[in-house]
Amino acid sequence: MGKIIISENVTLDGVIEDTRGDEGSVSWFTGIGDDDRAAWAEAEYAEAVGAAALLMGRKTHAYFLNRGWASRAGEWADRLRALPKYVVSSSAVDDAGWGETTVLAGDVVKEVAKLKEEVSGEIVVYGSGKLVRTLIEHDLADELRLMTYPFVVGAGARLFPEAGVKPARLLGTRPVGSALVLLTYELIHP
Template structure:
């Protein structure tokens, strides 16, 4: 069975995104993460993608990634651009960027994707899709990238999640010279 691996950037105060449509651009991850992107960061990100053969994305992450990656090239960008993507959205009617809209019940369809032969499915971004995945026990690993920065404003990790308390077990820790610490958790 394929695993779903959640990969999420988190500030020390738990911020994962801005409060769109705010003016708090400091809370956009690309603004507070990029000073820490180095060889360790790209190496780990590359290993996550190499171990996967598909991506699972919510609408907002899909749109942001498509805008950011579709015009880039190079080994990592080529992998991001060619890898099949599955997008959960109630508002999109079509996709580009090698993506398929998930039709019907998201939890059921993601469970079916996990049953298919293949490598891991990497899931980026934290939002409404995560609520569904966690509520139905569909995430096999959480890779929380903690950056050594306090943002002070924005959306918190699993803010307004709406699911019961979920206990996780620490499976591993990766530490980078830049100060990024990745906590890898699995369901308990």
């Protein structure tokens, strides 16, 4: 049985949306130093190596494609290309050479529950705020990995807007570089 891992970049105040996230602009995501960015990339690559599949929403899938992940060089890009990708979307998506891509259409809760039964190992969810909130609301997410950035931004989409009480157990904290902290929590299901 698969395990749904929510992997998010998040600010201290819980924001996951980088409203100034265009490549080349300074934002909370790009506002860290080169050493911290390299440490972040190492942690992300290690997570990808441990994954059995990727699950994401249509917009996050398009975000990866628009930033050239289908043609990037390097072990991290190679690993992401090799992983099967499951995209929640009501319409077709273009894999654009990014490897095996399956569209999950219809009832998201039923489709993801079925996916958890079919995939053995970690199913990692990047970005995909709307999908993440649905997975948490319906107790389909098993673990949160929050790469926490040392910024308070005050505005932007949050990971848990009005999520209600969802108990979690701390599994670990780990510094990543000198500025980031990776917080890992197991979500407790009733």
